[in-house]
Every structure is written in C-alpha cells, then in structure tokens.
Amino acid sequence: MIRISNYSEFDKYHAYDGNDLGAVYFADRTVFKTWSPYATGVYLNLYLDGEGANLIETVPMELMSRGVWYVELMYHAEDIYYTFTYEFDNRKRFETIDIYAHACGVNGQRGYLVDMKRTDPPGWEETPRPVCASPCDAVVYECHVRDFSIDASSGAAPGDRGRFTAFTKEGTRYHNVTTGLDHLKELGITHVQLLPVFDYATVDESKPYKAQYNWGYDPMNYNCLEGSYSSDAFDPRARIREFKQLVQTLHRNGIGVIMDVVYNHTYYTEESAFQKSFPNYYYRLDRNGRLSNGSGCGNETASEHAMYRKYMIESLKFLATEYKLDGFRFDLMGLHDIETVNMIRDELNKFDPPLLMYGEGWTGGESPLPSDKLAYKWNSYSFGRVGLFNDNIRDAIKGGTFNPYDIGYISGNRNAWAVLRRGLAGSVKHWQLNNAQEACWAVSPAQAVNYIEAHDNHTLWDKLSVCAKHFSREERIRMDKLGAALFILAQGMPFIQLGQDFLRSKPRVPKEGEPVNEVTVVDHNSYNSPDSTNSIKWNEKAENIDVFNYYKALIRLRRNNPLFRMRTKEDVEHHMFFYDTGDSSFIAYRLQDQNDTLIAVFNPYIDERHFLLPEGRFYIRLNEQGKMNKFPIGGDVVIPPISAMVFKKIRGSNS
Numbered sequence: 001m002i003r004i005s006n007y008s009e010f011d012k013y014h015a016y017d018g019n020d021l022g023a024v025y026f027a028d029r030t031v032f033k034t035w036s037p038y039a040t041g042v043y044l045n046l047y048l049d050g051e052g053a054n055l056i057e058t059v060p061m062e063l064m065s066r067g068v069w070y071v072e073l074m075y076h077a078e079d080i081y082y083t084f085t086y087e088f089d090n091r092k093r094f095e096t097i098d099i100y101a102h103a104c105g106v107n108g109q110r111g112y113l114v115d116m117k118r119t120d121p122p123g124w125e126e127t128p129r130p131v132c133a134s135p136c137d138a139v140v141y142e143c144h145v146r147d148f149s150i151d152a153s154s155g156a157a158p159g160d161r162g163r164f165t166a167f168t169k170e171g172t173r174y175h176n177v178t179t180g181l182d183h184l185k186e187l188g189i190t191h192v193q194l195l196p197v198f199d200y201a202t203v204d205e206s207k208p209y210k211a212q213y214n215w216g217y218d219p220m221n222y223n224c225l226e227g228s229y230s231s232d233a234f235d236p237r238a239r240i241r242e243f244k245q246l247v248q249t250l251h252r253n254g255i256g257v258i259m260d261v262v263y264n265h266t267y268y269t270e271e272s273a274f275q276k277s278f279p280n281y282y283y284r285l286d287r288n289g290r291l292s293n294g295s296g297c298g299n300e301t302a303s304e305h306a307m308y309r310k311y312m313i314e315s316l317k318f319l320a321t322e323y324k325l326d327g328f329r330f331d332l333m334g335l336h337d338i339e340t341v342n343m344i345r346d347e348l349n350k351f352d353p354p355l356l357m358y359g360e361g362w363t364g365g366e367s368p369l370p371s372d373k374l375a376y377k378w379n380s381y382s383f384g385r386v387g388l389f390n391d392n393i394r395d396a397i398k399g400g401t402f403n404p405y406d407i408g409y410i411s412g413n414r415n416a417w418a419v420l421r422r423g424l425a426g427s428v429k430h431w432q433l434n435n436a437q438e439a440c441w442a443v444s445p446a447q448a449v450n451y452i453e454a455h456d457n458h459t460l461w462d463k464l465s466v467c468a469k470h471f472s473r474e475e476r477i478r479m480d481k482l483g484a485a486l487f488i489l490a491q492g493m494p495f496i497q498l499g500q501d502f503l504r505s506k507p508r509v510p511k512e513g514e515p516v517n518e519v520t521v522v523d524h525n526s527y528n529s530p531d532s533t534n535s536i537k538w539n540e541k542a543e544n545i546d547v548f549n550y551y552k553a554l555i556r557l558r559r560n561n562p563l564f565r566m567r568t569k570e571d572v573e574h575h576m577f578f579y580d581t582g583d584s585s586f587i588a589y590r591l592q593d594q595n596d597t598l599i600a601v602f603n604p605y606i607d608e609r610h611f612l613l614p615e616g617r618f619y620i621r622l623n624e625q626g627k628m629n630k631f632p633i634g635g636d637v638v639i640p641p642i643s644a645m646v647f648k649k650i651r652g653s654n655s
C-alpha cells in the first residue's frame with residue numbers, strides 16, 4: 001500500500017530530527033509524539049493495565065510538521081499504559097506499542113508511563129562505571145541470564161534463579177567452589193556481556209513456571225527490558241529496578257556490563273510495532289518491493305533510512321545512559337551500513353569512559369544494500385574503531401564450526417599455523433607474516449575480538465568430543481587449555497563464554513529414531529533448547545577445577561602484563577617477534593619492551609618438544625597447570641605435549 005521509490009529523497013522532506021518522540025514529561029503535563037508521515041490519523045489509547053479490556057480513553061492526535069503527530073495530557077501521567085493506533089488510507093487501522101516506549105506491560109503489548117528517575121536503586125548515582133582504557137584491557141564473559149543461575153547447583157535462592165537478581169547476591173557456592181557473582185570475581189573477567197535483555201518475543205512472560213527458553217535474538221521492544229528475567233513481569237517497574245541492581249552490583253565489583261543488541265531485524269514482520277507505525281519504512285525491500293531477509297529471520301531493518309538510523313542511535317544512547325552500560329555487542333552488524341556504525345561509534349565515544357563496541361561482521365543472508373556499504377568484516381578498514389568477532393583465529397584454533405569433525409591447531413591440523421599466527425599478532429599486518437588483507441583485517445589489535453566459544457555452535461568441549469573423540473579425556477583437556485592460552489594471550493580482546501572455563505557442555509537427547517552418536521548427543525544450536533541443555537551445572541566447575549584455575553591464571557597473566565595488551569599495529573610490529581623453530585606448527589614468539597621480555601611457546605604435538613631460550617636468565621611464568629616457578633632457568637627447555645608455556649626474563653640478566 002505504501003510505496004516509496006527513493007528513500008533518501010523521502011527522508012529529505014519527511015525525516016524528523018527532534019529528540020522528543022515517545023512520551024515526555026513536563027512539570028504539569030505529558031506530551032506524546034510519534035512519527036508517521038503517511039498516516040491519515042493517529043490516536044493515543046490509555047489503559048489501566050498491560051493487557052486486557054481496560055481502556056481508559058482514546059485521544060486523537062494532531063498532525064504537526066514533518067509527519068509528527070502530537071497530543072498532550074494536562075497532567076503528569078504515571079502508572080498508565082498506552083498504545084498508538086495508526087490509520088492509513090482513512091480505513092486500515094493498526095494498534096501497537098510505541099517503538100519509543102521505555103517501559104512496557106507483560107509481554108510488551110503496551111507501553112507503560114513511568115518517570116525513569118524514580119526507578120533508580122539507592123546509591124545508583126554514586127556508583128561509577130569501571131574504567132577500561134582500551135578494548136585490549138577487557139576480558140569479556142558472555143552470559144545468558146537464565147543459564148547463569150537456573151540450576152539448583154548455582155546455590156541461588158529459588159526466587160533469584162534465572163533472574164537479574166541472581167547477579168546481585170554474594171556468597172553463593174556449590175560445595176566449596178564459588179558460583180554466581182563470586183565466580184565472576186574469582187575468574188577475574190572485566191566485563192559481563194549479557195545475551196539479549198531487551199524485551200524479546202518468544203518467552204511468554206505471563207507464565208513464569210512454564211518450561212520455556214530462548215536466547216533472545218527475537219526482538220520486540222528495543223527500549224524495554226525482558227520481563228521473564230524479573231521477579232514480576234506484570235509490574236513494569238520490577239524489571240527496570242532489578243536490572244539496575246544487577247548493573248550496580250557488578251559495577252561495585254569493578255565489572256562492566258555489555259548489552260547484546262539485535263537491531264538488524266525484528267521477530268514479527270507485519271505485526272511488528274515498526275511495520276504498524278509506518279509500513280515498509282523501517283525495513284529493506286527487495287527489487288519486487290517485498291521485505292528482504294538478510295538476517296535469515298524474515299526481515300532486515302534499514303539503518304540507512306534516516307528514521308531507523310536515528311532510532312538506533314537514540315535507543316543506544318537511552319540504554320547506555322539510563323542503565324549505565326559499558327558497551328554494546330551488535331548482532332549481525334554486517335547488516336548495518338558503515339555510515340551508521342561509525343556514527344554510533346562517535347556517539348558512544350562521548351561517554352566517559354567511552355563504551356566498548358563490537359559486533360558480528362557477517363549477515364544471516366543476502367542483503368539488497370550494496371556490499372561495499374555494509375559493516376561486513378571485509379570492509380573492516382572502513383570502521384576501524386569498532387571490534388569484530390575473529391572467526392579466523394576461532395577456526396584456526398579449534399577447526400571449522402560448520403563441520404563438527406573439522407579439526408584445528410589444537411586437535412591436530414598442521415595447516416592452521418599460518419592463520420593462527422596472524423591472529424596471535426592481533427590480525428594486523430606484521431613484517432614476519434604473510435600480509436594478505438583478508439587475514440590481516442584489523443586496523444589495530446583493539447578491533448580483534450578473539451574467541452573460540454560463544455553461544456552459537458558447539459561449546460569447545462563438545463567440539464573436541466566430536467573432532468578429537470579418539471583422544472583420551474586427559475588429552476582433550478590439554479587441547480582445551482592450549483586453545484585457551486592461544487586466544488587469551490593473543491593480541492586483541494578475549495571473549496569467553498560462561499562455563500567455557502570449566503568444560504561447559506550442552507548435552508542433547510537424540511530424537512526418537514535418530515542415531516545415537518557423538519554428534520547427536522550434543523547441541524550446536526541451543527537457542528530454544530531446555531534448561532537441561534543450556535543451564536550451567538556448577539558441579540562441573542568443582543569437577544574441572546584444574547581447568548578453571550588455568551583459565552583464571554591466563555586472565556591474570558594477561559591483565560598483569562601490558563605486553564599481552566598492545567594497543568596499536570605499530571606496537572605489535574615493534575614488540576612482537578616470532579622465532580624460527582624449524583617447524584611452523586611449533587609456534588614461539590617473544591614480546592619485548594624496555595622493561596620486560598616474555599616468551600610464549602605452543603606445542604600442539606602429542607609428545608614433548610624442546611625450545612632453546614635466548615641468552616639470559618628466565619623463569620616459568622605460566623606452566624601447563626597455570627602455575628609460576630621463580631627458579632631461574634635458561635637454555636634448553638622442555639615444552640610438554642599439547643601445552644603452552646610462558647617464560648619471563650629475569651630483569652637485568654643478560655648472560
């Protein structure tokens with residue numbers, strides 16, 4: 001019904017640049033504004049509740065300039081729910097929640113009017129955000145709110161399990177190991193990245209005791225929070241207050257909070273609030289005028305259209321300010337246009353300290369926007385201040401993610417070293433490495449988000465159970481630890497999935513008639529799998545405490561030595577030197593500045609290897625157990641099978 005032949009022309013005449021869309025409070029009145037230039041009428045509906053037949057009144061809105069519809073209530077409207085009804089062609093009417101709503105009722109059907117200032121927990125203003133001078137200083141831990149505490153082994157009180165409040169409680173244990181918040185502190189990570197906590201569609205918030213699960217990549221209301229993580233989804237203030245308590249508690253413990261945002265598509269298409277507000281404006285269309293599907297989820301948003309670009313920027317600024325967030329992770333960032341991504345970076349730089357910003361440099365399907373305009377990984381040089389998930393180092397270390405049997409460096413692939421070395425050097429150009437641009441794609445190490453496990457695909461431990469099934473458990477644990485040493489010590493920003501540090505697995509029950517084998521008993525896409533698959537079983541931390549202690553040691557080593565956290569391409573070029581060991585897969589390099597010399601050696605073989613230390617006296621900074629040994633050594637050293645060793649030069653020793 002609505003056809004716009006040229007969106008940039010359309011935007012010139014119709015886009016609105018005010019920052020007052022939605023509901024705005026003044027001392028004695030409440031003003032509503034919404035943008036819909038082609039509507040023939042817009043109405044504000046006020047309700048007593050978040051659902052059901054309890055309309056208070058419907059008020060017609062008035063068309064101002066540039067497609068903005070306006071109405072004001074002559075009182076401070078709080079604790080009231082609202083929607084807009086948009087009318088097109090004088091006949092079709094769509095009722096929907098306001099896309100700018102900051103709070104909502106159960107299941108996100110209606111906006112909720114609340115003065116956000118009154119949702120702050122005590123001490124909120126006084127709790128500062130932690131300082132993180134560079135992405136290279138961050139160690140990010142990816143957590144799903146429910147997975148973190150839903151299992152009884154978390155030690156969380158029943159009322160906290162699966163909810164925001166579980167992150168606010170100290171002292172939880174499984175037997176003698178720490179769980180929950182204490183676990184985060186003990187591991188030593190700097191940031192928690194939460195899987196989507198904005199309001200998503202596929203968990204019915206009205207049924208808190210029904211068996212339901214979703215990762216949350218099914219966005220409904222970007223500026224509202226998910227109700228199923230709160231103690232009461234029917235109380236719109238509960239989720240806001242409890243999420244602020246989560247942020248506040250983590251901040252008090254020096255841990256930043258990163259929000260996973262999914263602006264690239266909406267769960268609903270024709271039924272989405274965007275489509276109902278202004279059909280076919282907020283999404284990209286294909287040549288036939290149909291919604292395109294670059295996300296693989298039924299639609300893709302159009303960040304290059306002025307009013308969706310504006311929407312994204314204002315939404316991010318609102319979330320960052322209101323919830324004191326420390327960064328954003330962009331889902332399928334490759335679908336957003338480069339100009340928008342750089343504008344967002346500029347906005348997030350205005351915060352003090354600046355926010356972290358990184359994303360997936362790929363899409364979920366083909367987009368109609370020309371590929372040179374998209375924030376794809378292969379356009380990385382055009383948005384060098386924004387981090388990108390490093391699938392090169394990931395696949396080099398553990399093998400390709402799409403074939404579970406594919407092996408990587410840690411599991412016996414003797415061709416993975418070339419890509420791996422580039423990853424170790426921050427994916428920037430380095431004089432000792434083959435500088436093909438597709439491999440050295442990062443402008444600086446700060447752009448490389450190094451990881452080998454995330455919510456997508458198999459966990460590292462499950463991957464090893466398939467591709468390295470002929471090895472013993474002890475050998476697979478060595479592979480896991482070697483993989484951890486490689487990506488945590490690599491130049492860039494390390495990213496770890498919750499539980500990866502104690503061999504997280506996602507067990508799966510094969511369907512009836514399905515063969516039972518190493519592939520069918522693990523879940524590689526658990527987005528709506530049950531808790532039995534997704535939840536953290538904290539007993540596994542107790543059982544694999546040696547692995548946990550090793551991850552912890554790696555994180556401490558990285559955080560204590562700036563040489564593992566070099567900021568620029570030039571630093572890496574000048575301070576990182578690869579040794580010629582006579583065997584490309586036996587990787588050894590030196591990191592050196594005026595103060596320190598560190599040597600890291602990686603042995604992927606099932607037997608030990610020898611390495612000749614350069615002149616001087618060294619000590620073992622990290623052995624295969626993650627331990628340090630201050631006893632001075634030099635010359636020939638043994639690197640145990642499938643392991644990493646880090647040596648540190650004793651200062652002032654040159655012979």
Ligand code: CA
Nearest residue numbers: 199200201227
């Ligand atoms: Ca929801």
